[in-house]
Amino acid sequence: MDITHYMQALGQGARQASRQMAAASTAAKNDALNAIATRIRSRAEELLAANARDLDQARADGLEPALLDRLTLTAKGIESMATGLEQIAALPDPVGEISDVKRRPSGIQVGHMRVPLGVVGIIYEARPNVTADAAGLCIKSGNAAILRGGKEALHCNQAIAACVREGLEHAGLPAAGVQVVETTDRAAVGALITMPEFVDVIVPRGGKGLIARISQEARVPVIKHLDGNCHVYLDDAADIQKALPIVENSKTQRYGTCNTAESLLVARARANELLPQVGALLAAKGVELRCCPESLEILAAGNIPEELIRMADESDWREEYLAPIIAIRVVAGLDEAIDHINRYSSQHTEAIVTENHSHAMRFLREVDSSSVMVNASTRFADGFEYGLGAEIGISTDKIHARGPVGLEGLTSQKWIVFGNGEVRR
Amino acid sequence: MDITHYMQALGQGARQASRQMAAASTAAKNDALNAIATRIRSRAEELLAANARDLDQARADGLEPALLDRLTLTAKGIESMATGLEQIAALPDPVGEISDVKRRPSGIQVGHMRVPLGVVGIIYEARPNVTADAAGLCIKSGNAAILRGGKEALHCNQAIAACVREGLEHAGLPAAGVQVVETTDRAAVGALITMPEFVDVIVPRGGKGLIARISQEARVPVIKHLDGNCHVYLDDAADIQKALPIVENSKTQRYGTCNTAESLLVARARANELLPQVGALLAAKGVELRCCPESLEILAAGNIPEELIRMADESDWREEYLAPIIAIRVVAGLDEAIDHINRYSSQHTEAIVTENHSHAMRFLREVDSSSVMVNASTRFADGFEYGLGAEIGISTDKIHARGPVGLEGLTSQKWIVFGNGEVRR
Numbered sequence: 001m002d003i004t005h006y007m008q009a010l011g012q013g014a015r016q017a018s019r020q021m022a023a024a025s026t027a028a029k030n031d032a033l034n035a036i037a038t039r040i041r042s043r044a045e046e047l048l049a050a051n052a053r054d055l056d057q058a059r060a061d062g063l064e065p066a067l068l069d070r071l072t073l074t075a076k077g078i079e080s081m082a083t084g085l086e087q088i089a090a091l092p093d094p095v096g097e098i099s100d101v102k103r104r105p106s107g108i109q110v111g112h113m114r115v116p117l118g119v120v121g122i123i124y125e126a127r128p129n130v131t132a133d134a135a136g137l138c139i140k141s142g143n144a145a146i147l148r149g150g151k152e153a154l155h156c157n158q159a160i161a162a163c164v165r166e167g168l169e170h171a172g173l174p175a176a177g178v179q180v181v182e183t184t185d186r187a188a189v190g191a192l193i194t195m196p197e198f199v200d201v202i203v204p205r206g207g208k209g210l211i212a213r214i215s216q217e218a219r220v221p222v223i224k225h226l227d228g229n230c231h232v233y234l235d236d237a238a239d240i241q242k243a244l245p246i247v248e249n250s251k252t253q254r255y256g257t258c259n260t261a262e263s264l265l266v267a268r269a270r271a272n273e274l275l276p277q278v279g280a281l282l283a284a285k286g287v288e289l290r291c292c293p294e295s296l297e298i299l300a301a302g303n304i305p306e307e308l309i310r311m312a313d314e315s316d317w318r319e320e321y322l323a324p325i326i327a328i329r330v331v332a333g334l335d336e337a338i339d340h341i342n343r344y345s346s347q348h349t350e351a352i353v354t355e356n357h358s359h360a361m362r363f364l365r366e367v368d369s370s371s372v373m374v375n376a377s378t379r380f381a382d383g384f385e386y387g388l389g390a391e392i393g394i395s396t397d398k399i400h401a402r403g404p405v406g407l408e409g410l411t412s413q414k415w416i417v418f419g420n421g422e423v424r425r
Numbered sequence: 426m427d428i429t430h431y432m433q434a435l436g437q438g439a440r441q442a443s444r445q446m447a448a449a450s451t452a453a454k455n456d457a458l459n460a461i462a463t464r465i466r467s468r469a470e471e472l473l474a475a476n477a478r479d480l481d482q483a484r485a486d487g488l489e490p491a492l493l494d495r496l497t498l499t500a501k502g503i504e505s506m507a508t509g510l511e512q513i514a515a516l517p518d519p520v521g522e523i524s525d526v527k528r529r530p531s532g533i534q535v536g537h538m539r540v541p542l543g544v545v546g547i548i549y550e551a552r553p554n555v556t557a558d559a560a561g562l563c564i565k566s567g568n569a570a571i572l573r574g575g576k577e578a579l580h581c582n583q584a585i586a587a588c589v590r591e592g593l594e595h596a597g598l599p600a601a602g603v604q605v606v607e608t609t610d611r612a613a614v615g616a617l618i619t620m621p622e623f624v625d626v627i628v629p630r631g632g633k634g635l636i637a638r639i640s641q642e643a644r645v646p647v648i649k650h651l652d653g654n655c656h657v658y659l660d661d662a663a664d665i666q667k668a669l670p671i672v673e674n675s676k677t678q679r680y681g682t683c684n685t686a687e688s689l690l691v692a693r694a695r696a697n698e699l700l701p702q703v704g705a706l707l708a709a710k711g712v713e714l715r716c717c718p719e720s721l722e723i724l725a726a727g728n729i730p731e732e733l734i735r736m737a738d739e740s741d742w743r744e745e746y747l748a749p750i751i752a753i754r755v756v757a758g759l760d761e762a763i764d765h766i767n768r769y770s771s772q773h774t775e776a777i778v779t780e781n782h783s784h785a786m787r788f789l790r791e792v793d794s795s796s797v798m799v800n801a802s803t804r805f806a807d808g809f810e811y812g813l814g815a816e817i818g819i820s821t822d823k824i825h826a827r828g829p830v831g832l833e834g835l836t837s838q839k840w841i842v843f844g845n846g847e848v849r850r
Contacts, residue, residue, distance in 0.1 A: 019767075022791075022793075023790075023791065096790055102812065104810065104811070104812055106805065106810060108798075108801050108805055108810075110805075110810075110811050110812065113789060113790070113797075115790075115793070117823050117824060118793075118823060200823050200824075201823070201824055215644070216644070219640070219641070221646070221822065221823075221824045223824070239846070241846065242845070242846030245846065245848045246846065246848060248848075249848035249849055250848075253848070253849055342444075351842075364538060364841050365448075365521055365538070365540075366447075366448065368447075368540070368543075368839075369839065370839055370840060371839065371840040371841075371842065372538075372839060372840070372841050372842070373533075373841070373842035373843075373844060374841075374842065374843055374844055375843075375844040375845055375846050375847075376533050376842045376843075376844025376845075376846075376847045376848075377844075377847065377848040377849050379848070379849035380531065380533055380535075380842060380844075380847070380849055381840070381842075385529065385531060385533075385535075385849065386529070386535050386840065387527065387529055387535065397646065398542050398543060398625050398626070398646075398837055399542060399625075399626055399646045399648070399824070399825040399837060400824040400825035400837070401837075402837055402838060402839050402840070403839060403840040404840070412823055412824060412825070412826075412827055413827060414793075414794065414795055414796065414797060414827050414828060415795060415796040415797070415806070415811065415827070415828040415829070416789050416796075416797055416798070416799075417776075417796065417797070417798035417799065417801045417805060417806075418798075418799055418800075418801075419776075419798060419799055419800040419801025419802075419805075420667070420800055420801075421664070421666065421667030421670065421671065421800050421801075422800075422801045422802065422805070423670045423671060423673075423674035423675075423678070423801075423802040423804070424674055424678055424802050424804040424805055424810065
């Protein structure tokens with residue numbers, strides 16, 4: 001099979017289908033989403049069996065624990081895929097929405113209309129739920145999609161893709177509205193990202209290597225999801241009753257996700273009080289502490305097992321561990337915390353714990369990340385938690401969409417003008 | 426001078442200045458804008474003299490009329506630059522704007538905050554007003570800017586750049602907030618578009634060759650302004666009293682601008698009635714008509730001088746003439762008009778002339794261009810006319826910003842979360 005030819009055929013199909021998807025009625029799109037959800041639910045055992053085959057292979061290939069965690073599909077995960085699709089169906093249709101219409105001195109009325117992007121190419125690794133979420137979001141936002149999942153999730157993705165295809169057909173929408181690339185040849189990615197005539201935007205989800213390669217080679221705009229080196233900063237005005245659960249939840253609720261905290265900053269004025277309690281909490285969960293000299297001195301005086309504590313080096317401030325490890329640094333206060341974050345963060349998600357209003361507002365304004373939080377766990381940076389229904393990724397880019405990308409991120413606004421024969425003077 | 430070194434120094438300066446620009450108060454930014462306007466006005470003669478030097482050189486180099494038109498600065502043009510800056514000062518400051526805050530079931534409140542993009546690199550050709558407009562928009566939107574204007578406008582750009590620099594300093598803002606590249610070496614462009622560490626977005630304005638090269642080589646997101654092959658469609662329900670002035674204004678008000686109409690489509694049912702009048706109107710202004718066989722037959726029967734009428738070929742449907750030439754085609758009706766536009770248009774601006782409401786709404790929804798108009802001249806597709814104060818370009822991209830790009834297009838929204846100790850379950 002000639003990969004370039006194969007991908008161009010997919011692209012042509014998608015471009016053609018995109019016109020029907022853009023013009024589809026809200027009812028037809030919702031019908032398709034609900035039909036897909038029904039199929040995913042009724043085939044739960046089939047999906048779990050396909051996932052088990054993928055997991056066996058992945059374990060045999062020695063996949064890392066964090067990646068195995070992402071690959072794992074549970075009964076709860078299946079239900080949440082189906083619910084996600086139903087939630088997307090329940091969301092307002094963004095396509096055709098007219099807003100901000102204003103009359104201008106010339107007499108014309110100028111406003112915006114929300115429209116699909118066209119054809120969205122999504123490249124992702126071993127997370128089977130992405131197939132359902134991405135298909136759902138693209139359908140509702142009136143786009144055609146080409147999905148290229150990781151080879152580790154191949155069997156599960158194919159089973160989900162069958163549900164999607166049947167759901168589209170059930171609703172009278174073109175099966176080519178969502179196409180899954182059925183080859184694991186890496187050349188398929190190279191072709192997908194260099195067909196501006198067929199693909200309007202690429203959303204890559206995966207490791208740094210993949211993203212770097214795609215950004216380098218793409219001839220199509222890319223909505224990037226880079227790594228998540230997220231910070232929690234315990235301010236000198238932190239409430240300890242909020243600080244402890246937020247650090248624990250941000251770091252330990254799940255290790256393999258991009259919104260997990262990887263660095264902890266503590267204001268010097270509170271370090272002696274807060275660090276021993278935070279350290280004990282994290283060590284009890286087996287989290288390794290990589291400390292600046294000052295925090296090391298405070299923490300080493302406690303009962304942290306030796307194998308769970310050591311000096312951090314410069315690289316730790318930039319690391320996305322995706323593992324039970326956290327970098328810890330004492331800072332002078334708010335200014336140094338903001339400087340540290342803007343220097344080392346991957347601009348994903350950062351949280352401040354503080355009761356001081358001015359500190360909270362300065363942190364929100366001056367920290368240059370896609371999600372900035374006051375007194376909440378970084379784990380909330382997520383399409384479901386933000387009310388988007390589902391997310392297609394968390395963008396660490398600065399243009400178009402930042403943070404969790406849902407329906408709006410898959411559309412853009414064109415200008416519309418209502419005139420009555422006006423000409424320009 | 427080592428160009429790469431020079432550009433990196435500019436980049437470093439811009440990155441550093443961008444933090445101050447982002448944190449600048451609205452008052453300081455407005456102060457700078459008004460101070461620049463004052464300087465531009467009081468140095469009008471100096472600017473005209475600089476422009477005259479540029480024009481002499483350009484004429485000697487045999488620059489095309491459309492480009493000479495763009496290069497020309499008049500007293501009115503200078504006044505409109507100054508007014509533009511004052512209008513930008515009068516606009517609300519978009520930076521820090523909080524919107525859409527909603528409480529989620531988890532207890533957190535989620536919303537958006539508008540923030541600058543960071544450092545904007547603008548590459549443009551011989552339009553001196555772009556220097557003032559771009560500087561003004563970047564300052565107000567809290568960005569640092571690196572401006573690289575066309576060598577044809579060098580003297581005029583430098584004179585404007587001096588006003589900008591002094592205005593920034595007058596307001597206590599960093600002079601590096603807006604930097605003008607002071608070399609005409611083309612390698613400067615290559616360096617500017619491959620410094621993602623210093624530049625967050627590139628806005629190129631210029632010929633297709635320039636844009637193509639930049640899109641190909643950039644390692645930074647690009648807000649593209651491609652060509653403007655704009656269409657006017659006279660529907661079977663067109664009001665002739667609106668149709669004639671709209672065609673005349675869209676085509677002939679100015680030939681060298683990207684929102685000038687280059688193609689005219691006429692519904693077959695009205696072709697015999699409308700075409701002779703439209704043809705006479707355009708021919709009287711010396712516009713050459715390049716016609717499909719059907720329109721040629723109708724128009725050739727009239728009094729159009731022979732040298733102003735000929736058969737169109739396939740390439741005419743894609744052409745941006747920037748000259749007194751228009752392509753004319755008879756179509757069956759609305760569907761064929763939409764198909765023709767979506768096939769040949771550069772997705773800039775299209776207008777329908779119709780009294781039929783359903784036709785108008787279908788045209789608005791189904792034509793996939795950055796501006797879509799009913800009963801108005803395509804010449805309205807412009808930042809001033811849309812009320813943006815000024816525009817940094819007209820984007821024909823589909824992500825981030827479509828159409829005229831003003832303050833909003835130079836910002837993006839991050840997510841903010843107000844919590845009270847919430848953690849994720």
